Amino acid sequence: MPLDFSAFTRVESSMAEFNVSKRHSHSLFIFSIILRKILYRKPKELMGSFNSAPKINNVDSQDDGLELPKGLSTDALLDHVRQLHGSGVVKPSLLSRCFLKPPLNSDDVTDGLRCLQLNSVSRVCSAPSDGAQHIRLLQWNILSQTLGQHNDGFVRCPDEALTWQHRRYLIVQEILQNQPDVVCLQEVDHFKFLQTVLGSQNYDGIFFPKPDSPCLYIEENNGPDGCAIFYKRDKLQLLGYDTRILEVWRVQSNQVAIAARLQLKASGREFCVCTTHLKARHGALLAKLRNEQGRDLIRFVKQFAGESPLLLCGDFNAEPIEPIYATILSCDLFKLGSAYADIKLEREREREREDQEQHTASCDDPNELIAQSIKREPPYTTWKIREDGEECHTIDYVFYTPQQLKIKNCLEFPAGEQIGKNRTPCFEYPSDHFSLVCDFELLDAPLSEDKSKPHGTIQ
Incomplete structure (x- = not known):
């Protein structure tokens, strides 16, 4: 892509930590080129030709022949896609997962650990609450088809399991069987397919591609991959949305974010949801770049959401020990919590009450709160084997404003023996990341919303 030379002067004010003097314009020029090379990832086979690799500007057209029967219920559609996925051949079922319930009321006679039955949509096990203030969110990096099949090097995954014909209906099944109100996705490069299938179940969607998607070099x-938000239009009204190309030291990167303001039709209550996908790869410099992207993300969300209840989720490509995690949780603008960590804390407190032990004292030290949250994150949200080895770690999150939203339930992750020795993606699961599914309740006394904030534009 052509370099934006006006960006060099914008970087200048942030260069003190790199010991680059304003007088050394040549050093600034070189640094900006290096920064852009780091921020704009190309497929591995093109790494040596950053400036010369040709773009192949295909469009989202590979699913243009898709036809679905009209008027299918969710149950009927799931049966239909399972038949299409099988094509007359018996194939392994999607991985089974369970919901972990928070402390139950005395009048609730159901078990706290409920299994999600994947052969049908179970109203008992998987359906979200019908309450007017309840929201179910699904967060998932679904794995770009182009990158997953032609670039990412999943050496233990059978070739057939990586084909779009195999993966696309498993992706639909994973989403629809959980019946989310809001769906936040990353690495979406078949948006029209999802728009068609999810649209048949009353979902509308927003898509924002990366400015220089690595898919376009394969x-x-x-077409390009990017982020998407879908919402259930029979329950939610879209009031507005905004998009952003995230910046690092005032230079645009190749990572994006979408923010949407939604209103519950039954109660009129509003909330905001934002999704993103931060820079990948390991290393101290990359961790610093991700942290800068996170800081820019917070500024963007604050401007859009104001004081509204907020759900902030995505693939942050960072383990909890990285600076970006503390940057998100220590932000005074929102005072965010991590859904999966907080629901584990709820379970611990419930066990203490059952055992009549002394209740864990609340802590006001921000650093200690972050340290405790890190300990309670799940052990992994992605588990894969690539050419350079096995990766099993937590890099996907659902953050929320606990003063305005209460976490009620989370979908657990499959155990290692369920996943299998070849890990993911595989015949039983279509992505190298697992979906995160969370139930929230809007609290009765939310902070006052800033009605003067613009809602963005509906395009």
Whole structure:
């Protein structure tokens, strides 16, 4: 892509930590080029030709022949896609997962650990609450088809399991069987397919591609990958949305974010949801770049959401010990919590009450709160084997404003023996990341919303 030379002067004010003097314009020029090379990832086979690799500007057209029967219920559609996925051949079922319930009221006679039955949509096990203030959110990096099949090097995954014909209906099944109100996705490069299938179940969607998607440098691409938000239009009204290309030291990166303001039709209550996908790869410099992207993300969300209840989720490509995690949780603008960590804390407190032990004292020290949250995050949200080895760690999160939203339930992750020795993606699961599914309740006394904030524009 052509370099934006006006960006060099914008970087200048942030260069003190790199010991680059304003007088050394040549050093500034070189640094900006290096920064852009780091921020804009190309497929591995093109790494040596950053400036010369040709783009292949395909459009999202590989699913244009898709036809679905009209008027299918969710149950009927799931049966239909399972038949299409099988094509007359018996194939392994999607991985089974369970919901972990928080402390139950005395009049609730159901078990606290409920299994999600994947052969049908179970109203008992998987359906979200019908309460007017309840929201179920699904967060998932679904794995770009172009990158997953032609670039990412999943050496233990059978070739057939990586084909779009195999993966696309498993993706639909994973989403619809959980019946989310809001769906936040990353690495979406078949948006039209999802728009068609999810649209048949009353979902509308927003898509924002990466400005220089690595997919566009692979011949078999279906257009750029990016982030998407879908929402259940029979329950939620879209009031507005905004998009952003995240910046690092005032230079645009190749990572994006979408923020949407939604209103519950039954109660009129509003909330905001934002999703993003931060820079990948390991290393101290990359961790610093992710942290800068996170800081820019917070500024963007604050401007859009104001004081509204907020759900902030995505693939942050950072383990909890990285600076970006503390940056998000220590932000005074929102005072965010991590859904999966907080629900584990709820379970611990419930056990203490059952055992009549002394209740864990609340802590006001921000650093200690972050340290405790880190300990309670799940052991992994992605588990894969690539050419350079096995990766099993937590890099996907659902953050929320606990003063305005209460976490009620979370979908657990499958155990290692369920996943299998070849890990993911595989025949039983279509992505190298697991979906995160969370139930929230809007609290009765939320902070006052800033009605003067613009809602963005509906395009």
